[in-house]
Amino acid sequence: MTDLPVSLRTLRYIVEVADAGSVTDAARRLGVSQPSVSVALAQAERDLGVQIFVRQHARGMNLSVPGRVLVDQARGLLRAASELADTARSLGDPLSGEIVVGSFPRLAMRYMPRIIASFRQAFPNITVRLIEGDHAELVAGLENSSIEIALGYDFARPEHLSAEELASLPPMALLSRDHPLAGSETISLSELASDPFILLDLPFSRDYFLGLFSSCGLQPSIAFRSSSPELVRGLVGNGMGFSLHNTLPLGAVAYDGSESVTVPISGDPLPVRIMLLRLATSDPRPAVQAFREFMHKVFTAGNSAY
Numbered sequence: 001m002t003d004l005p006v007s008l009r010t011l012r013y014i015v016e017v018a019d020a021g022s023v024t025d026a027a028r029r030l031g032v033s034q035p036s037v038s039v040a041l042a043q044a045e046r047d048l049g050v051q052i053f054v055r056q057h058a059r060g061m062n063l064s065v066p067g068r069v070l071v072d073q074a075r076g077l078l079r080a081a082s083e084l085a086d087t088a089r090s091l092g093d094p095l096s097g098e099i100v101v102g103s104f105p106r107l108a109m110r111y112m113p114r115i116i117a118s119f120r121q122a123f124p125n126i127t128v129r130l131i132e133g134d135h136a137e138l139v140a141g142l143e144n145s146s147i148e149i150a151l152g153y154d155f156a157r158p159e160h161l162s163a164e165e166l167a168s169l170p171p172m173a174l175l176s177r178d179h180p181l182a183g184s185e186t187i188s189l190s191e192l193a194s195d196p197f198i199l200l201d202l203p204f205s206r207d208y209f210l211g212l213f214s215s216c217g218l219q220p221s222i223a224f225r226s227s228s229p230e231l232v233r234g235l236v237g238n239g240m241g242f243s244l245h246n247t248l249p250l251g252a253v254a255y256d257g258s259e260s261v262t263v264p265i266s267g268d269p270l271p272v273r274i275m276l277l278r279l280a281t282s283d284p285r286p287a288v289q290a291f292r293e294f295m296h297k298v299f300t301a302g303n304s305a306y
Contacts, residue, residue, distance in 0.1 A: 005047045005048055006043075006044045006047055006048065008077070008078065008081055009040070010040045010041075010043070010044050011074040011077065011078060012030070012078060013026065013030065013037050013040045013041065014040075014041065014044060014052060014067075014070065014071060014074060015071055015074050015075060015078065016029055016030055016037075017037065017041065017053065017061050018053075018061070018063055018067070018071045021060040021061055021062075022060045022061055023037050023038055023041070023061065041053065048070070050064070050066040050067070050070075051064050051066070051067070052064060052066070052067035052070060053067055054067075094285070094286030094287065095123060095125060095126060095286055095287055095290060096125035096126060096287065097125075097126065097127070097287060098126075098127045098128075098129055099126060099127070099128055099129070099148055099149070099287050099288050099291055100129045100131060100146065100147050100148050101128055101129070101130055101131070101147070101148065101149055101150065101151070101291065102130075102131045102132070102133055102137075102138045102141050102142070102147035102149070102150035102151070102152070102277075103130060103131070103132055103133075103138075103150060103151040103152070104132075104133070104134070104135070104138065104151065104152045104153060105132045105133075105134075106202075106229055106247050107151050107152070107153075107247060107274065108130065108132050108151070109229075110247050110249060111151070111298075112130060112151070115294075115295070115298055116128050116130065118298075119291060119294050122294065123287075123290055123291075123294075126287050126290065126291070128291070131146075131147055134202075134203060135152060135153070135155055135156065135203060135204060136203075138150045138152050138277065139157075139158060139161065139277075142161060142277060142278060142279055143158075143160075143279070145279075148278065148284065148285075148288045149276060149277070149278045149284065149288055149291060149292060150276070150277040150278070151166075151274065151275075151276060151277075151295070152274075152275055152277050153204065153272055153273065153274065153275060154272075154273040154275045155204040156204070157275070157277070159280075160279065160280055160281060161277050161278070161279060161280060162277070162278050162279065162280035163275040163276070163277050164275065164276045164292075164296070165273050165274070165275055166274045166275065166276055166295060166296065166298075166299035167273070167274040167299045168271045168272075168273050168274075169246040169247060169271055169272045169273075169274065170246070170264065170265065170269060170271040171209070171212060171244045171245070171246055171265050171269050171270075171271070171272070172244065172245055172246070172262040172263065172264055172265065173187045173192060173242055173243075173244060173262065173263045173264075173265055174232070174233065174236050174242060174243040174244065174245050174260050174261075174262055175236065175242050175260060175261050175262075175263060176236055176237055176238070176239045176242075176258075176259075176260055176261075177237075177259050177260065177261055178239065179239075179242065179261075181263065182261045182263070184263050185263075185264075186263065186264045186265065186266040187263045187264070187265060187266065188265070188266045188267060189212060189213055189216050189218055189265060189267070189269070190216065190218060192220075192242055193213065193218045193219070193220055193221070194221060195221070195241060195242050196221055196222075196223030196224075196240065196241030196242070197220040197221055197222050197223060197241055197242060197243070198222075198223060198224045198225075198226070198232050198235050198236055198240065198241045198242065198243040199220075199222050199224070199225045199226075199232075199243070200226065200227070200229060200232050200243065200244075200245070201225040201226060201227050202227050206225075208270075208272065209244050211270075212244065212265075212269050212270065215269075215270070216267070223240065223241045224240065224241065229245070229247075230254060230255045232245075233249075233254040233255070233258075233260055234254040234255060234256045234258055236254075236258075236260045237254045237256070237258025237259050237260045238256075238258050244265075245262070246271070246272040247272075247274075274299070276292060276295055276296075278292075
């Protein structure tokens with residue numbers, strides 16, 4: 001790596017003289033003495049072997065041709081140096097800078113918009129960069145430190161990941177509004193087993209939902225499979241069958257305008273647990289810790305705002 005032939009301070013002096021048009025005005029803007037600027041300019045011209053300014057008594061200091069090239073590049077270098085200084089200062093502030101948060105897509109679409117917006121209000125100097133990914137991608141991101149903390153499920157979790165439960169979500173039946181059981185207080189899986197089943201076909205999710213039936217000795221009649229929660233809701237809303245969901249949207253209207261209702265499943269079926277995941281071998285830095293604590297507050301019992 002080649003060292004700079006002049007210092008950043010000297011480059012700042014050169015750019016300021018170019019903008020001000022005189023050494024006197026530049027020195028006043030910089031808050032230094034005029035001789036300091038003059039000496040720095042003369043030394044820079046000796047070190048670089050070029051004349052940077054053409055000195056004209058009536059017109060002041062004008063840039064030479066090589067001086068224009070130098071000043072153009074110096075502006076970019078000084079801007080980058082200023083950004084680096086800002087970054088370095090933010091690293092010293094425990095509650096500022098960027099944190100990288102991972103999330104399972106279904107959880108991201110349901111919770112993250114409001115969480116990020118309210119977290120920004122509480123911690124305006126912390127920026128959240130959100131990375132969506134499936135279970136394997138979240139685990140890999142946590143392991144290689146490209147993700148600092150993640151919102152996921154308690155599925156196939158490696159022992160080196162720390163997991164803190166945020167919520168336990170029981171499965172709910174998703175029915176069209178005109179389904180015969182839509183007005184029920186609860187529904188058993190045996191009442192639904194013969195109806196067309198629309199399966200949310202995602203890794204781990206499919207095994208979980210099918211396992212709910214098999215634990216009752218039932219075999220659902222799968223009519224459609226989809227990896228899109230919105231397509232599943234649309235199919236249900238249009239009377240093509242029923243589905244099971246844990247992470248439910250706040251509204252009843254699907255993307256296509258159809259509507260559905262949710263009814264609890266009787267018999268205390270196995271819930272899905274939402275977990276906050278991070279590497280167990282490293283302590284979260286203060287900004288990440290602030291997000292961790294904020295997430296626990298969000299998911300406390302009765303916090304219906306999210």
